[in-house]
Amino acid sequence: MNNNAHPTLPFITGRCTLVGAGPGDPELLTVKAVKAIQAATVLLVDDLVNDEILAYARPGARIVHVGKRGGCKSTPQAFIERLMITAVREGETVVRLKGGDPFIFGRGGEEVEHLREAGIECVVVNGITAGLAAVSGLGVPLTHRDHAQGVVFVTGHAKTGAGAAEEPTDWRALAAMAHDARLTLVIYMGVSGAAHIERELLHGLPADTPAAVVQHASLPHQRHVATTLGRLKSSIAEAGLASPAVIVVGDVLRGLAAAELPASTGRFGT
Incomplete structure (x- = not known):
């Protein structure tokens, strides 16, 4: 018996990128952010992301709005994380599109932790914070x-x-x-x-x-x-x-x- 055995994680075929959409002006997107958005097959989009930014999405990409705004009804964070993990395991190229910068009050740290626990490494593309x-x-x-x-x-x-x-x-x-x-x-x-x-x-x-x-x-x-x-x-x-x-x-x-x-x-x- 192998005492060092770990539970087998599902084979991962997709990938995930956390992308900072910046404060709102589409012209403030980084080149790297635009490339990630164009490559995505699934985009999970925060409420404060400017709709003009979604024009960079490829035809046929699935866009899911997962709004989170203080004082309003919000998509539960746990549900968003399950969507990310499920889509990656299904082989999708997932972009989690977040207002501002993912790591400044954007819950990006929480999402990266949950992805890693699921055996998924995540790339982070910074955005200009508000x-x-x-x-x-x-x-x-x-x-x-x-x-x-x-x-x-x-x-x-x-x-x-x-x-x-x-x-x-x-x-x-x-x-x-x-x-x-x-x-x-x-x-x-x-x-x-x-x-x-x-x-x-x-x-x-x-x-x-x-x-x-x-x-x-x-x-x-x-x-x-x-x-x-x-x-x-x-x-x-x-x-x-x-x-x-x-x-x-x-x-x-x-x-x-x-x-x-x-x-x-x-x-x-x-």
Whole structure:
């Protein structure tokens, strides 16, 4: 008897690629992403992926929309992972098409883990994340030698329920670190919790710390407001902004005033 024997895994004939579709503007796709989309026989597409990107899909490719958006009915993550594994085992060339970058709040890490457990290796193609596109569309950086020595990407919508982290985000500690280390904070999925985030960050950052909120980054209907940390929640309400949006807090935004910017910056790069 072979004590080192392992359960036999199914013979894998297909393959899977996690592709970052970027923040929305199809022109921000990488060449590698376009090639992967064109080669796919099955595409599992997130809700925030621009429909224009699907024009790169080959004729006859099966496109399955597996929407996931905070506050809305979403396709269960476990179901998406089963679809990926089943399609690969059936010999399909699968692309999991995700908004932004697969490894920045895109659950790409979870999906790679489940694929590997099933004996499937996965290629990851990075995409431009919304936090970077948001500030670039405003003409400001995330880091600057005079204002910010680093950047922190953080979710404003932490996992809850079974398997969640023991403690929620410690915004007070994050504020103290951002103040002492001169960091830019980029907060994803934070609009619904803006009041709490504002209140907690004010324990470590001045009320006049510059802030900006960018909705639909890089798209023609992008909207934004430039404000301060002390007016974050009220500015979001006054501007009527909602998800999907990114909140940016830090001195890299100093000098950015709402009066200096048009109400809509249009498509990224214009």
